[in-house]
Amino acid sequence: HWAKQKNVPTLPGCWPGVGHMLPSLLMQESLEYLADRAYREAPGDASAVGIYFMRKPMLVLRDPDLVKQVLQSDFASFHHNGREINPKADAILARNPFFVHDLQAWRESRARVVGHLSGKKLSCLFAIARNVCEKMTAFVERRLAESKLQEYEPELKKLFERYTGEMVANSAFEVEGQCFADERDPGSFHVVAEGLFEPGLVNVVKQAVVFFLPELAGFADVRFIPQSTEAFFRETLLSILKHRREQPQKPNDFLQFVLDTNDENDTESIIADLLIYHTDVYETSSLTLAFFVYQLARNPEEQDKIRRHVRDASGGKPITYESLKAMSYLEQAVYESLRLIPPASALYKRCSRETTLLGEDGFECRMRPGDGVMLPVMGLQNDPRYWDDPEAFRPDRFGPEQLAERNRYLFLAFGEGPRMCVGMRLGLMLVKLAAATLLLRYRIVPSAKSPWPLEMDRSSFLAYAKGGVWARFKRLEEESVRR
Numbered sequence: 473h474w475a476k477q478k479n480v481p482t483l484p485g486c487w488p489g490v491g492h493m494l495p496s497l498l499m500q501e502s503l504e505y506l507a508d509r510a511y512r513e514a515p516g517d518a519s520a521v522g523i524y525f526m527r528k529p530m531l532v533l534r535d536p537d538l539v540k541q542v543l544q545s546d547f548a549s550f551h552h553n554g555r556e557i558n559p560k561a562d563a564i565l566a567r568n569p570f571f572v573h574d575l576q577a578w579r580e581s582r583a584r585v586v587g588h589l590s591g592k593k594l595s596c597l598f599a600i601a602r603n604v605c606e607k608m609t610a611f612v613e614r615r616l617a618e619s620k621l622q623e624y625e626p627e628l629k630k631l632f633e634r635y636t637g638e639m640v641a642n643s644a645f646e647v648e649g650q651c652f653a654d655e656r657d658p659g660s661f662h663v664v665a666e667g668l669f670e671p672g673l674v675n676v677v678k679q680a681v682v683f684f685l686p687e688l689a690g691f692a693d694v695r696f697i698p699q700s701t702e703a704f705f706r707e708t709l710l711s712i713l714k715h716r717r718e719q720p721q722k723p724n725d726f727l728q729f730v731l732d733t734n735d736e737n738d739t740e741s742i743i744a745d746l747l748i749y750h751t752d753v754y755e756t757s758s759l760t761l762a763f764f765v766y767q768l769a770r771n772p773e774e775q776d777k778i779r780r781h782v783r784d785a786s787g788g789k790p791i792t793y794e795s796l797k798a799m800s801y802l803e804q805a806v807y808e809s810l811r812l813i814p815p816a817s818a819l820y821k822r823c824s825r826e827t828t829l830l831g832e833d834g835f836e837c838r839m840r841p842g843d844g845v846m847l848p849v850m851g852l853q854n855d856p857r858y859w860d861d862p863e864a865f866r867p868d869r870f871g872p873e874q875l876a877e878r879n880r881y882l883f884l885a886f887g888e889g890p891r892m893c894v895g896m897r898l899g900l901m902l903v904k905l906a907a908a909t910l911l912l913r914y915r916i917v918p919s920a921k922s923p924w925p926l927e928m929d930r931s932s933f934l935a936y937a938k939g940g941v942w943a944r945f946k947r948l949e950e951e952s953v954r955r
């Protein structure tokens with residue numbers, strides 16, 4: 473297929489029948505990391521490179537103008553996100569806008585989520601997140617108090633799953649999630665959701681069946697969200713609904729936003745809205761925070777600069793919704809961390825009608841319905857052709873001038889165009905608030921348990937570091953006393 477197209481080299485290593493999927497069949501490489509490899513191994517000036525997903529042709533883009541065509545200008549031909557979910561196996565996941573491909577149904581499901589996350593609603597969620605941050609610092613303080621060295625060395629992803637898990641419990645279910653309990657509680661929100669996305673043989677096989685063999689998933693009842701997890705959330709919801717109906721003063725929380733827009737007897741729609749919120753908040757925000765705090769540990773000068781900025785913006789008072797909004801340099805630093813390690817290392821789109829991709833350099837490629845397109849987020853965001861010294865952590869890259877000058881399709885950590893992440897503002901708010909809270913109290917220093925740079929587990933569709941992401945926290949006052 474690709475040999476017939478002008479200017480599209482094929483990635484070497486194609487095998488009859490399986491195409492480039494041999495490492496994937498050996499559970500070593502996800503489609504996202506295959507796209508990343510294709511990006512890096514293609515001839516330096518190629519605008520795109522062809523791969524085969526088994527026998528199916530897929531085009532891996534290397535030019536931000538072609539990315540723009542797929543995500544924005546020719547959205548009608550590429551609106552499909554590629555992955556199919558069988559509603560018989562995963563009825564709730566299938567309602568997440570990310571997996572809805574019929575245009576009208578997608579618009580409706582997206583509008584539901586957008587409606588729950590307007591500016592005013594975000595400020596209500598901020599108040600809940602601030603309480604969760606207090607629980608997090610109390611937890612860190614207890615760990616510091618029991619340490620002889622007066623330092624706490626957490627695996628960051630696990631620590632921040634507690635934060636996002638507690639956030640969901642408090643804001644969507646009005647219960648204590650017990651995520652910051654000292655003893656591991658099997659009924660706590662983060663333990664229930666733990667490991668849903670993480671790599672590992674069982675998950676990699678499960679995800680391959682759920683996302684790429686939906687008929688088999690329906691037939692063999694292979695689910696992404698296990699029945700027991702769904703049952704836990706369902707029971708939690710039913711136990712609080714009655715109490716919520718009787719409350720004269722309704723709290724301003726995510727549960728109430730959902731109840732206000734649903735028929736109160738339609739528990740299926742209510743639980744679907746809550747679980748979409750849960751899956752989307754829990755994993756991406758904890759991953760983003762873990763990699764960001766890791767970057768802070770590895771870049772002490774930037775850490776100090778960001779801390780001074782956070783102090784100035786909060787003026788020595790508790791952080792407010794407004795003061796957090798004003799922390800623009802902190803936000804730039806989060807973007808820079810997302811540039812270096814985006815949680816989704818590539819985006820997958822499927823062509824739904826015949827069209828031609830045209831590059832400014834004369835590149836031309838005919839796409840047929842069913843052909844796949846991979847947008848290698850990690851590759852584009854770390855390419856020395858587009859980024860000066862791409863390995864360096866430099867939040868200045870996201871200053872207003874640099875943003876105005878750069879092609880916006882070079883940064884895709886939240887996607888772009890009509891299907892761009894709807895929870896971006898909430899995700900940024902949660903990440904900024906937790907990071908600012910920690911920076912005001914602790915110095916974050918590297919841990920010997922995490923190498924630099926991190927070695928990524930390439931078998932998963934999201935970004936996970938082999939062996940986890942580690943750092944050490946020390947109280948700021950104690951440090952200055954010792955100096």
Ligand code: HEM
Binds near residue numbers: 753888894
């Ligand atoms: C920092 C954290 C987050 C990151 C890095 C992130 C990243 C992404 C990415 C890359 C996409 C795919 C875009 C595309 O296909 O073009 C996406 C879609 C989506 N995200 Fe996020 N996300 C984050 C947080 C959230 C949160 C907190 C929510 C909701 C509460 C959320 C809800 C969604 C939804 C519903 C979609 C599907 C949109 C659609 O297909 O129309 N995300 N996100």
